[in-house]
Amino acid sequence: MKLTEHHYDVVCIGGGAAGLVASLEATAEGASVALVSKEPAGGGNTRLSGGGIAMDGEPEVFARDVLSSGEGLSEPALVKVVTEDSLPAALLLERLGLVYNKREDRIILGIRAGHGRPRTGHLPNDGVTLGRTLREAVIRQGLDLYDEMLAFDLLVPEGVMEGILCHDLITGEYHLFHASAVILATGGAGCLFYPQTDNARGVCGDGLALALKAGVGLIDLEQIQFLPFAITKPSSARGVYCGEPSVVGGPRGILRNGDGKPLLDMLNRRTRAEVAGVMWREMSHGRPGPRGGLILDLRDNLEPRPDNDAPWDSTRVNIILKTLLGGDCYRGEQPYEVAPTAHYFMGGIKSGTSGETRVPGLFVAGEAMGGIHGANRLAGVALTETAVFGSRAGKAAATYAAGREGDSPQGRDPVFASPSDRPAARFSGRTGGLVAEKLAELAAVAERRGTVPPVSIHRALGKILWDKIAGLRTEAGCESVLTEIAWLRKRLQEVRIPDTGPFNRPLWDYLEAEMMLPVAEAITLCARERRESRGAHLREDYPDPDPALAGRRIAVFIGPEGMAVRWEEVPQ
Amino acid sequence: MKQAKMVKIQIWRSGLGDVPAGFKEYEVPWEPKETVLGALMYIYDHLDDSLAFRYGCRYKDCGLCAARVSGRDRLTCTTHLQDGDRVEPLRNLPLIRDLVVDRRPVAAAIRAVGLYPQPSGDGGITGSQEHYTRLAWCVDCLACHSMCPHVRYPLADPQEGGFPGPYLFVKLAQAQAHPANREDRLPDAARLGVERCLSCRDCGCPYGVNLQRDVFRFLARGKSWENEAREPAGSNR
Numbered sequence: 001m002k003l004t005e006h007h008y009d010v011v012c013i014g015g016g017a018a019g020l021v022a023s024l025e026a027t028a029e030g031a032s033v034a035l036v037s038k039e040p041a042g043g044g045n046t047r048l049s050g051g052g053i054a055m056d057g058e059p060e061v062f063a064r065d066v067l068s069s070g071e072g073l074s075e076p077a078l079v080k081v082v083t084e085d086s087l088p089a090a091l092l093l094e095r096l097g098l099v100y101n102k103r104e105d106r107i108i109l110g111i112r113a114g115h116g117r118p119r120t121g122h123l124p125n126d127g128v129t130l131g132r133t134l135r136e137a138v139i140r141q142g143l144d145l146y147d148e149m150l151a152f153d154l155l156v157p158e159g160v161m162e163g164i165l166c167h168d169l170i171t172g173e174y175h176l177f178h179a180s181a182v183i184l185a186t187g188g189a190g191c192l193f194y195p196q197t198d199n200a201r202g203v204c205g206d207g208l209a210l211a212l213k214a215g216v217g218l219i220d221l222e223q224i225q226f227l228p229f230a231i232t233k234p235s236s237a238r239g240v241y242c243g244e245p246s247v248v249g250g251p252r253g254i255l256r257n258g259d260g261k262p263l264l265d266m267l268n269r270r271t272r273a274e275v276a277g278v279m280w281r282e283m284s285h286g287r288p289g290p291r292g293g294l295i296l297d298l299r300d301n302l303e304p305r306p307d308n309d310a311p312w313d314s315t316r317v318n319i320i321l322k323t324l325l326g327g328d329c330y331r332g333e334q335p336y337e338v339a340p341t342a343h344y345f346m347g348g349i350k351s352g353t354s355g356e357t358r359v360p361g362l363f364v365a366g367e368a369m370g371g372i373h374g375a376n377r378l379a380g381v382a383l384t385e386t387a388v389f390g391s392r393a394g395k396a397a398a399t400y401a402a403g404r405e406g407d408s409p410q411g412r413d414p415v416f417a418s419p420s421d422r423p424a425a426r427f428s429g430r431t432g433g434l435v436a437e438k439l440a441e442l443a444a445v446a447e448r449r450g451t452v453p454p455v456s457i458h459r460a461l462g463k464i465l466w467d468k469i470a471g472l473r474t475e476a477g478c479e480s481v482l483t484e485i486a487w488l489r490k491r492l493q494e495v496r497i498p499d500t501g502p503f504n505r506p507l508w509d510y511l512e513a514e515m516m517l518p519v520a521e522a523i524t525l526c527a528r529e530r531r532e533s534r535g536a537h538l539r540e541d542y543p544d545p546d547p548a549l550a551g552r553r554i555a556v557f558i559g560p561e562g563m564a565v566r567w568e569e570v571p572q
Numbered sequence: 573m574k575q576a577k578m579v580k581i582q583i584w585r586s587g588l589g590d591v592p593a594g595f596k597e598y599e600v601p602w603e604p605k606e607t608v609l610g611a612l613m614y615i616y617d618h619l620d621d622s623l624a625f626r627y628g629c630r631y632k633d634c635g636l637c638a639a640r641v642s643g644r645d646r647l648t649c650t651t652h653l654q655d656g657d658r659v660e661p662l663r664n665l666p667l668i669r670d671l672v673v674d675r676r677p678v679a680a681a682i683r684a685v686g687l688y689p690q691p692s693g694d695g696g697i698t699g700s701q702e703h704y705t706r707l708a709w710c711v712d713c714l715a716c717h718s719m720c721p722h723v724r725y726p727l728a729d730p731q732e733g734g735f736p737g738p739y740l741f742v743k744l745a746q747a748q749a750h751p752a753n754r755e756d757r758l759p760d761a762a763r764l765g766v767e768r769c770l771s772c773r774d775c776g777c778p779y780g781v782n783l784q785r786d787v788f789r790f791l792a793r794g795k796s797w798e799n800e801a802r803e804p805a806g807s808n809r
């Protein structure tokens with residue numbers, strides 16, 4: 001098994017906006033930095049995003065909106081940072097080359113639901129431009145990019161960060177990065193609910209699993225934002241979002257069940273939560289459509305009517321529907337089936353205001369971080385968060401690495417040069433044992449001629465999570481998820497990796513499944529523990545908020561007896 | 573449940589693993605608007621997980637899923653599946669496995685040629701918001717790169733016949749059109765041989781970038797589209 005070693009001050013895992021900004025800022029502080037990313041850097045949900053970036057020169061006003069949408073679960077200290085730094089961070093992105101939509105040289109700010117005033121800037125071609133621009137900035141800085149490289153193990157002997165272990169999809173080789181600081185910028189975990197998600201393929205919660213295993217707690221994992229309207233076909237595009245219900249639905253859009261019976265009208269006056277509530281209920285107990293969703297009928301919007309004050313504007317529906325569903329659906333002439341889609345993880349890794357965690361040398365930034373959005377996320381604030389905390393974590397990681405003596409060896413092997421190649425036996429000290437152990441385990445997995453294709457574990461997990469804890473949750477539903485996870489853990493021992501060649505996706509499926517199962521378990525434990533409904537967390541058996549649980553959050557961690565949850569007060 | 577209609581699809585296998593090199597036929601379910609990516613994913617999930625292909629977003633943002641579908645270079649996630657489709661890897665890039673090409677030479681060329689805006693140069697502003705916005709539609713899929721008959725790497729010495737192909741010109745045009753760029757890139761474009769493109773019509777972007785007008789002519793003449801007579805957009809393929 002070939003292993004290549006690298007030495008850096010800081011390694012950042014994840015090439016979305018958070019990881020890109022963090023890498024740039026750590027480099028600017030003088031650290032040697034590697035950016036490791038499953039997809040080419042510049043991807044992730046960042047690339048798929050609408051590119052809305054919230055910024056406000058009056059942080060207190062902004063903070064009030066964020067705190068109020070968080071329903072008591074947002075940490076004021078983190079909200080203070082994200083709102084205070086919002087404008088500087090937006091301008092940092094501009095300095096890095098980001099082009100905002102502008103009028104007369106001023107960023108055009110739009111108003112979004114839940115925001116008290118217009119403060120959201122937009123980009124030409126949305127998130128594609130954000131991802132591409134930051135990738136260009138990183139290349140301009142001469143940073144070492146390791147694209148299509150999966151980080152699957154943090155090396156934390158005796159509780160201090162020492163490096164990470166990765167697998168290169170292109171060559172099929174393993175890489176060991178020695179680093180005194182590691183930044184987890186792996187994003188959320190929408191793909192746990194695959195196919196019912198609008199997230200990028202690689203966004204399945206790896207960073208959350210890595211943090212848990214390293215001894216860091218996760219918070220608010222039960223708070224997962226679903227967007228109500230996503231398409232249900234064609235098969236490859238299940239989960240692709242249509243747009244905000246209030247916009248897509250228009251004044252006369254009607255949501256119908258599978259039998260054609262109207263369930264909800266006046267969609268432009270309904271909140272996301274109201275629409276989602278009706279949908280989840282009908283989908284679990286009523287008459288859903290053939291694909292498990294509901295029928296969106298927009299035809300009445302097209303009738304000229306005196307009371308249709310604002311004409312419905314199909315151009316604000318996600319344009320991709322034109323290709324994926326056809327022009328008639330896109331224009332609202334033909335009803336189509338929609339279902340909610342897993343969009344954003346409000347919860348995540350517990351950290352301080354510079355992304356530092358309780359493990360020295362381990363930092364977090366972006367969607368992987370918890371505590372900001374609490375029980376709901378306002379549009380546009382996720383991207384602000386990536387830039388704000390990317391920047392802070394990058395600087396903090398560089399400072400931390402600089403403070404570690406004798407731990408910053410040189411010798412860099414970027415993707416653009418041919419990597420050096422040293423045998424595993426050369427490892428010394430404490431990480432060596434950990435690496436050897438993990439690689440031996442993987443060698444055994446590759447040789448085991450089991451029967452289970454690793455991807456089937458992803459699919460089975462996606463199905464049970466979607467069926468039981470996507471919408472209305474119950475005690476029994478959570479239990480059945482936990483049972484299924486235990487079974488899938490066994491299945492994971494019986495996998496079959498077809499070969500060891502390059503682009504060995506099944507091996508990645510296996511390595512990812514190893515991380516997805518504990519994250520799914522953590523989410524389910526939190527969902528079971530919160531016996532009330534609050535924010536995005538809906539319990540069918542406890543439909544109302546419990547005043548006794550206001551301002552209290554759930555942390556999940558790995559204790560002496562395995563995974564466990566703990567209630568804590570949201571720090572004020 | 574109605575029995576799904578099945579169609580046949582031929583997919584290029586590069587000979588790694590247990591499958592011999594050549595086209596291999598698979599039978600996959602079909603319904604209206606089913607995509608080629610849907611077929612690939614069906615094969616991977618249900619028939620053969622040794623098939624290698626890339627995807628990321630499933631809806632035309634990541635640019636990772638491009639392949640040559642029945643002779644046309646396209647994103648598989650937005651290309652509707654047809655009975656008898658033949659799927660091959662993109663051309664002009666080293667092959668890694670099956671439908672997966674090596675994107676690293678392109679990444680290396682971007683780095684080597686410095687294909688990014690330089691806001692801190694000492695020249696005047698070379699770009700404009702309007703022009704940049706039109707070029708922002710590029711999703712880096714490399715479909716156009718696959719179409720060009722003249723691509724030749726390495727680029728180091730154009731005299732030796734090195735030619736970057738359209739995608740790298742798109743990157744150069746994006747840099748030049750960036751509203752804060754201050755380093756004139758037209759000499760680079762000339763050095764890389766953009767002249768050749770003015771009389772060639774072999775490539776086109778299926779995703780809304782007007783290569784002839786907004787990339788090649790822009791880089792060859794330094795004029796932005798606003799200054800040119802309006803002409804219909806679109807590709808010639």
Ligand SMILES: Cc1cc2nc3c(=O)[nH]c(=O)nc-3n(C[C@H](O)[C@H](O)[C@H](O)COP(=O)(O)OP(=O)(O)OC[C@H]3O[C@@H](n4cnc5c(N)ncnc54)[C@H](O)[C@@H]3O)c2cc1C
Binds near residue numbers: 013019052
């Ligand atoms: C469709 C959509 C639209 C959105 N629109 C908006 C919007 O308009 N405004 C807004 O504010 N927010 C929006 N969001 C949310 C926002 O885009 C994300 O929260 C944000 O981009 C997250 O950035 P990130 O850098 O933390 O993670 P991501 O951009 O998701 O990047 C994570 C990266 O980590 C990599 N990775 C993961 N695990 C590993 C591993 N083990 N090893 C190596 N690499 C790994 C992934 O491949 C990926 O590149 C949207 C989200 C979606 C899905």
Ligand code: SF4
Binds near residue numbers: 712713739776779780
């Ligand atoms: S110009 Fe068009 S075809 Fe070429 S890489 Fe960009 S999106 Fe793809």
Ligand code: SF4
Binds near residue numbers: 719723770
């Ligand atoms: S115009 Fe012709 S020579 Fe120029 S990039 Fe396109 S195909 Fe190649």
Ligand code: FES
Binds near residue numbers: 626635647650
């Ligand atoms: S899967 Fe992302 S562009 Fe096709």
